[in-house]
Amino acid sequence: MIKLENVSKAYRVDGRDIPALAGVSLSVTAGSVFGIIGHSGAGKSTLIRLINLLERPTGGRILLDGEDVTELNASALRGLRQQVGMIFQHFNLLGSKTIAENVAFPLKIAGALNKAQIAQRVDELLALVGLTDHRDKYPAQLSGGQKQRVGIARALANRPKVLLCDEATSALDPQTTQSVLQLLLDINKRLGLTIVLITHEMDVIRSICDRVAVIDGGLIVEEGPVTQVFLHPKHPTTRRFVFEAEHIDENKQYDDYQHVEGKIVRLTFIGESTYQPILGSVARDCAVDFSILAGRIERIKDTPCGQLTLALSGHDVDAALARFSAEGIDVEVLR
Numbered sequence: 001m002i003k004l005e006n007v008s009k010a011y012r013v014d015g016r017d018i019p020a021l022a023g024v025s026l027s028v029t030a031g032s033v034f035g036i037i038g039h040s041g042a043g044k045s046t047l048i049r050l051i052n053l054l055e056r057p058t059g060g061r062i063l064l065d066g067e068d069v070t071e072l073n074a075s076a077l078r079g080l081r082q083q084v085g086m087i088f089q090h091f092n093l094l095g096s097k098t099i100a101e102n103v104a105f106p107l108k109i110a111g112a113l114n115k116a117q118i119a120q121r122v123d124e125l126l127a128l129v130g131l132t133d134h135r136d137k138y139p140a141q142l143s144g145g146q147k148q149r150v151g152i153a154r155a156l157a158n159r160p161k162v163l164l165c166d167e168a169t170s171a172l173d174p175q176t177t178q179s180v181l182q183l184l185l186d187i188n189k190r191l192g193l194t195i196v197l198i199t200h201e202m203d204v205i206r207s208i209c210d211r212v213a214v215i216d217g218g219l220i221v222e223e224g225p226v227t228q229v230f231l232h233p234k235h236p237t238t239r240r241f242v243f244e245a246e247h248i249d250e251n252k253q254y255d256d257y258q259h260v261e262g263k264i265v266r267l268t269f270i271g272e273s274t275y276q277p278i279l280g281s282v283a284r285d286c287a288v289d290f291s292i293l294a295g296r297i298e299r300i301k302d303t304p305c306g307q308l309t310l311a312l313s314g315h316d317v318d319a320a321l322a323r324f325s326a327e328g329i330d331v332e333v334l335r
């Protein structure tokens with residue numbers, strides 16, 4: 001649905017070029033939820049704003065559904081903006097208009113529907129985001145989560161193929177963040193909408209994304225399925241994001257392990273094996289003892305997964321490791 005090919009962007013300030021993106025390439029599959037994570041100043045906002053040409057790239061190509069958007073004329077660009085909805089961190093609602101009027105606004109601008117059709121579409125959209133009872137209120141009378149629901153309804157008004165979310169939950173508390181994320185996921189599943197979101201929070205990525213790209217200094221430093229990136233982060237920036245989210249202090253862990261005897265391994269379970277009693281049966285069959293040094297079991301989007309760090313000792317540790325591998329468990333020997 002979206003393809004960026006070697007896209008670069010520099011801002012011209014006082015006659016000097018300030019680089020923001022340096023040769024970014026990525027592909028977003030239709031119907032997927034794609035997350036981009038990075039620290040402040042990494043280039044996230046620039047990247048997402050390039051997709052609907054709120055910013056123009058300095059180099060490279062941006063393809064939307066196979067069409068190079070950088071070559072569109074003004075009227076085709078207006079059409080593109082209707083195919084790509086966007087929501088924002090601070091909602092950007094019109095304070096002097098009611099909720100229903102805010103949602104109707106892009107429909108009026110598009111000019112394709114008459115008054116009765118617009119009213120009907122607004123009703124549908126407000127029902128979709130659970131705000132039917134608030135249609136005649138003004139934005140100032142709503143909570144942050146409700147305002148973002150209005151933003152979502154407005155972004156979906158013209159039935160876009162793609163929804164861009166620019167730090168859409170950063171101004172919300174954790175519980176409201178989750179309810180807005182679940183709404184986005186529900187819309188993604190029900191309407192088959194492709195979603196691209198940027199965030200600095202790994203929890204947002206873990207809750208709803210299928211794939212994630214990590215951006216640092218204007219470059220994509222790591223990209224892949226969220227389970228893979230979460231369970232086996234490679235780049236130092238990715239590792240920092242994951243360890244922060246999981247409250248893991250890697251250096252302290254390795255200090256602690258110095259006093260532990262045996263072979264230290266990390267087992268990663270994905271899917272059904274997460275809940276199977278494999279550990280006990282392997283320990284019995286191979287006559288090994290184990291102590292659990294660290295562990296977590298969680299869900300990454302819909303996939304249960306777990307990671308256990310064990311110290312193994314006893315009769316046949318290598319046979320135990322081979323059994324774990326044969327059961328489809330990823331085994332890393334740490335020491």
Ligand SMILES: Nc1ncnc2c1ncn2[C@@H]1O[C@H](COP(=O)(O)OP(=O)(O)OP(=O)(O)O)[C@@H](O)[C@H]1O
Nearest residue numbers: 011013018020038039040041042043044045046047
């Ligand atoms: N309009 C602009 N003019 C000049 N420089 C800009 C402009 N917008 C962004 N930049 C610069 O481009 C780089 C990337 O900024 P960008 O806003 O894309 O990062 P970000 O990851 O979204 O950061 P944040 O999370 O703080 O919004 C930064 O060095 C920033 O100062």
